[in-house]
Amino acid sequence: MRTRTQRRRPELAAFLRSRRARVTPADVGMPPGLRRRTPGLRREEVAQLSGVGVTWYTWLEQGRPINASPQVLDAVARTLRLDPPEREHLYRLAEVPFQPDREGLGRRIGREVQGIIDALDPLLAVVYNARYDILATNAAYRDLFLMPPVGAAGAGLQNALWTLFTLPEGICPLVHREVELPLMVATLRSSYGRHVGEPAWEDYIRGLSAASAWFAELWASCEVVPPGPRVKTFRHAAVGEMRMTSQSLSIDGMPECRIVVYSPEDEDARAKITMLRERRERLFPPAAQEVVPH
Template identity: 55%
Template structure:
């Protein structure tokens, strides 16, 4: 066992002891019993084991920092018994060498303050998207430029789906050949944290079936991190829009990000202003 692993086990033991000591029997619906017979102010180890549905010996070894394996399900049961909040649960998982569960991006994006932040960025187009490029929230500037992404019932409300699946005649991407491989490489990087998760596997399978370009690029196994990128879009009403897309992490939404589009030139800025003052203009001149 490495020194890092030993240190983590020591910290895990101390953390569990401290959290066990603060939970009283009454808080978990147990009879308190004679206080004089209790050596700790909180729950006993055997009580935590009983409530969590694990063996007393196993829990004792866990709290002693012994090198034992702990599954996500078992640790989640211990966390519930010790009444840990989200930050404490994540800390427990990390100390045990597991990837902590993260809040659902879509649920976090429904918080009113998230929309207020996006609205405050207007006239800069901005949106909150998941690690799978699902568009979760957006402001008026974003809707003016990408109405097909926010209003359509034909395609998924997903930026990668729009780039890979929407026909060329209806696509808003001008530099698609540059950006699509990059977007898929970023998706591949995020996918490493979600391998085997049903929603992710369905999304990959659907995209593979719907887009030969996606299937080919996905098979290349390229990975990349998010970065500021020049993106060129076309809009039937105004022509080309050249913008820098800057992606930022949102505190409390670890699997989501905020993307803000900044005009690259005065002409693009004027065209965005025109689109925002004339809402509802179609991005293409035809329908299917």
């Protein structure tokens, strides 16, 4: 750990110097001044605009082992006009837990991704972020889980883990919960390691622990597993149980989000998925199946 920290500090110093050099006084509404040796801002100007001490910022830029708060790093990032990937890079180099803007927390799915998962029908497809928030679904997924389109009026943002831990077992769509839910919690913890201390994550863990004693118990076990393909059994009131294989696909530009596709494991499941699709087409008009644009 110490070696990693020692290697990050010089990288942090070089990164800050390079970002400072590209911001001119005119960019931040300051006069150019005389005898300016560098093309960008001076250290004291960055410190002044960020509301921090000159000595503190100098030490930060020199890569000294000092502590930085998210508020101070955000102020420096604004002064240096860092874009979101650069801001995250600054946090990583300073070894401060990174929290993306809430509006940018992997909650907006473009038309291209929605079009891909819609085209997978009759395979079931859903987009999750690292906390199992449901960001997008296709009609086949909604057939099985009896949910409205994400973004539909009154639907709100749903979370798969929260639903599975709080639904009564008799109406939960996931069979063999005693096997599957511990694995999902262990997968969640593998993502949590990148977000320890972030308010949104801590609030989520605290809230779900309060809502479900079983989740709290599983979380306390500290088990960790990465995402991976699995065979799961689901139930639907109209067709009964069906075995499905899940496979995760990454999404460019959304590093902590994934498309999860559920394929029928056998002919029985394939026939039941077809039955659910026919049931949808029979019971609901096309307008009711449209996804509200994000």
